[in-house]
Amino acid sequence: MVKVRTKDIIDKFKLELICGEDGLNRPITTSDISRPGIEMAGYFEFYPSERIQLLGKTELSFFNQLSSEKRQERAEMLCTDITPGVIISRDLDIPSELIEASKLNDVPILRSKFKTTRLSSRLTNYLESILAPTTAIHGVLVDIYGIGVLITGKSGVGKSETALDLVRRGHRLVADDCVEIRQEDLDTLVGNAPELIQHLLEIRGLGIINVMTLFGAGAVRNYKRIGLVVNLELWDQMKVYDRLGLEEETMRIIDCDIPKLTVPVRPGRNLAVIIEVAAMNFRLKRMGVNAAEQFSNRLTDVIEDREHEEF
Structure with missing residues (x-):
C-alpha cells in the first residue's frame, strides 16, 4: 500500500506547484533525497530517478551556464516517468527547459521558500517517519517515568488491569491490546495506538x-x-526465575533488540509496583548504576577475603 504521494508533501510543506499536475499521485518509495549536481554535469549512469530531486542555488547556477541544447537534454533526462517530483528551493526562478521537460512525463515541478539544506533535512525526517518499517504487537504500552514500557503476555494474564493500575499511579497510557510499532532509526522503535x-x-x-x-x-x-519490554507469564513452579537481575534478555522487534524482563504472575504480587520499579531500575542502569552487578562484586570480594583468611 502506498504510504505517501507527491501531493502529500505539497500539503505538508506548503510547496508551490509550478506544473505537472497529472503526476501528483506518484508514489514516493524512499526517504532518500537526491541533489542531482553530478547529473547536471552530464553523468546519469547511477541516477536515482525514483527519489525526490532537490535543486538549490548551486545546481541551478551550474545549469544556467550550460548551452541551450545541453540544458534541454539534461532536463529531459532528469524528468523520468517514475520521478515523483523536482523541488526548487530558495524561491528561485524555474528554468524554462525544466518546465518543458516536465510536461513530457508529467513530472511535478515544485518550489519552496526554504533554504536547500533545511528543506532537505525536513523532507528526509518526514519521509523516514512515514516510510519506516512497521509491525503490530499484542500488548500494552505505558509511559513510566519517561520510559516506554511494552507489557506483553498471553491473553487474560492481566496486562490491561496492570496498565489501569499504572495510570492510577500517575503514569500515561499509550496503547492497549494492539501496539503499532515503527522503526524510525537503527535502534529506535516508536509505538502508538491504532486510531480506532x-x-x-x-x-x-x-x-x-x-x-x-x-x-x-x-x-x-x-x-x-x-525502551523496555516486560513479559507477564503465569507462575511456573518448575521454572527457575532470575533472582539477581544479572541475566540480560532481549526481544527482537523488526531490526532492534529491546531489553526484556520476564515477570511471573501469581496472587499477591503487585504487578504495577513491580513494573514501576523495573522502569526506575532501567533508568538507573542507563545512568551507570547496576545494583545486581554491585551486589555480585561485593559478594565476590567477601568470598575472596574469607579464602585469604583461611590460608
Whole structure:
C-alpha cells in the first residue's frame, strides 16, 4: 500500500506547484533525497530517478551556464516517468527547459521558500517517519517515568488491569491490546495506538473505558519510544526465575533488540509496583548504576577475603 504521494508533501510543506499536475499521485518509495549536481554535469549512469530531486542555488547556477541544447537534454533526462517530483528551493526562478521537460512525463515541478539544506533535512525526517518499517504487537504500552514500557503476555494474564493500575499511579497510557510499532532509526522503535482504539482500555468484567475521559489528558499520550519490554507469564513452579537481575534478555522487534524482563504472575504480587520499579531500575542502569552487578562484586570480594583468611 502506498504510504505517501507527491501531493502529500505539497500539503505538508506548503510547496508551490509550478506544473505537472497529472503526476501528483506518484508514489514516493524512499526517504532518500537526491541533489542531482553530478547529473547536471552530464553523468546519469547511477541516477536515482525514483527519489525526490532537490535543486538549490548551486545546481541551478551550474545549469544556467550550460548551452541551450545541453540544458534541454539534461532536463529531459532528469524528468523520468517514475520521478515523483523536482523541488526548487530558495524561491528561485524555474528554468524554462525544466518546465518543458516536465510536461513530457508529467513530472511535478515544485518550489519552496526554504533554504536547500533545511528543506532537505525536513523532507528526509518526514519521509523516514512515514516510510519506516512497521509491525503490530499484542500488548500494552505505558509511559513510566519517561520510559516506554511494552507489557506483553498471553491473553487474560492481566496486562490491561496492570496498565489501569499504572495510570492510577500517575503514569500515561499509550496503547492497549494492539501496539503499532515503527522503526524510525537503527535502534529506535516508536509505538502508538491504532486510531480506532486510541485512549481506550478493555477491562474484563468492566468493559471498555476511556482513560482520557476518566483520568484527564495527562493520563494519555499518542506515541512513545519503546525502551523496555516486560513479559507477564503465569507462575511456573518448575521454572527457575532470575533472582539477581544479572541475566540480560532481549526481544527482537523488526531490526532492534529491546531489553526484556520476564515477570511471573501469581496472587499477591503487585504487578504495577513491580513494573514501576523495573522502569526506575532501567533508568538507573542507563545512568551507570547496576545494583545486581554491585551486589555480585561485593559478594565476590567477601568470598575472596574469607579464602585469604583461611590460608
